Amino acid sequence: MATTKEMSVEEKLRALYDLQLIDSRIDEIRSVRGELPLEVEDLEDEVTGLTTRLDKLQLELNQIEDNIKLKKGAIESHQASIKRYAEQQKEVRNNREYNALTKEIEYQELEIQLAEKQIKEMKASIEFKKEAVGQTKEKLDQKTTHLKHKKAELNDIMAETQKEENFLMEKSAEYREGIEDRLLAAYDRIRKSVRNGLAVVSIERGASVGSFFTIPPQTQVEIAARKKIITDEHSGRILVDNVLAQEEREKMQQLFASI
The missing domain is CATH 1.10.287.1490 (Helix Hairpins)
Structure with missing residues (x-):
């Protein structure tokens, strides 16, 4: 997924969330093997x-x-x-x-x-x-x-x-190649620090997935605008809006179904 131009913030968010969905699916497969x-x-x-x-x-x-x-x-x-x-x-x-x-x-x-x-x-x-x-x-x-x-x-x-x-x-x-090193390092660091490996999460009912802390309305508006990378102040996870997340989930589901 190499890029020939500078990625916009929205493109970076989509790439990060796609990578998260792929890595989470790998985590699921490995958890089936368990111990x-x-x-x-x-x-x-x-x-x-x-x-x-x-x-x-x-x-x-x-x-x-x-x-x-x-x-x-x-x-x-x-x-x-x-x-x-x-x-x-x-x-x-x-x-x-x-x-x-x-x-x-x-x-x-x-x-x-x-x-x-x-x-x-x-x-x-x-x-x-x-x-x-x-x-x-x-x-x-x-x-x-x-x-x-x-x-x-x-x-x-x-x-x-x-x-x-x-x-x-x-x-x-392939997806990692298209993400800048700084963001990739942050993604990997967060994944290692959280129990479920979720470094990029969406906003659901006013709170980030996996968290009980409500995201302030103004912050939700900024997340939905997709103009800058915003992290959850409680967990450090990178946040994406629900619409973007749903679009990328549907895209990844098609990818997974093709295997």
């Missing part, structure tokens, strides 16, 4: 976190099982040592050698007891971790199913609204 995109993002993060936790638990289980195998191997080694020392005791020549071998046997038996105690503790740890794995898998399945449904819901809404939103985004950019 869905954020919900999907949060669920994706949860699924990733649970998957990482499950992988970590499985790795820990594998490590514990490997350690049990090592301990069992050590027990077999200690048992072989005991058998070997017992055989050597049969051939000793004095009490000193016999006692030394006895101490070695006792040491190997203590090592076996320690290994068996550690195996018992590791088996208990395995049961605990298997329970954690089961709970994590169950939660992961629930979150994955929930995510699948939410994604499908979001995709359905996106499929219905994306074409219209893309068209309106292009139109919004």
Whole structure:
């Protein structure tokens, strides 16, 4: 909507109100999605976190099982040592050698007891971790199913609204090009500061839309004259008269219907 001449105040007001109608329609489309995109993002993060936790638990289980195998191997080694020392005791020549071998046997038996105690503790740890794995898998399945449904819901809404939103985004950019930077900056600033995003509003029954404050009659006359940009002293919104607003709404309705 580029201009080749200086715009009149009325043309500026119409352009601003048209931009407001387009941006408000984009706001409506996005509100239909509500918190869905954020919900999907949060669920994706949860699924990733649970998957990482499950992988970590499985790795820990594998490590514990490997350690049990090592301990069992050590027990077999200690048992072989005991058998070997017992055989050597049969051939000793004095009490000193016999006692030394006895101490070695006792040491190997203590090592076996320690290994068996550690195996018992590791088996208990395995049961605990298997329970954690089961709970994590169950939660992961629930979150994955929930995510699948939410994604499908979001995709359905996106499929219905994306074409219209893309068209309106292009139109919004086009209309913005035709508005001077100073007014555009004011428009954007007001839109960000008000809850409903309405920076340009019309006069309805003597008050600006969305406000309970009455506009003085003289100010209403000035707004209807369209000779200068007038803002609501209470909200800061740019004001347009009802006739102009109705004309632009009808024009924009035709645009929206063409999508």
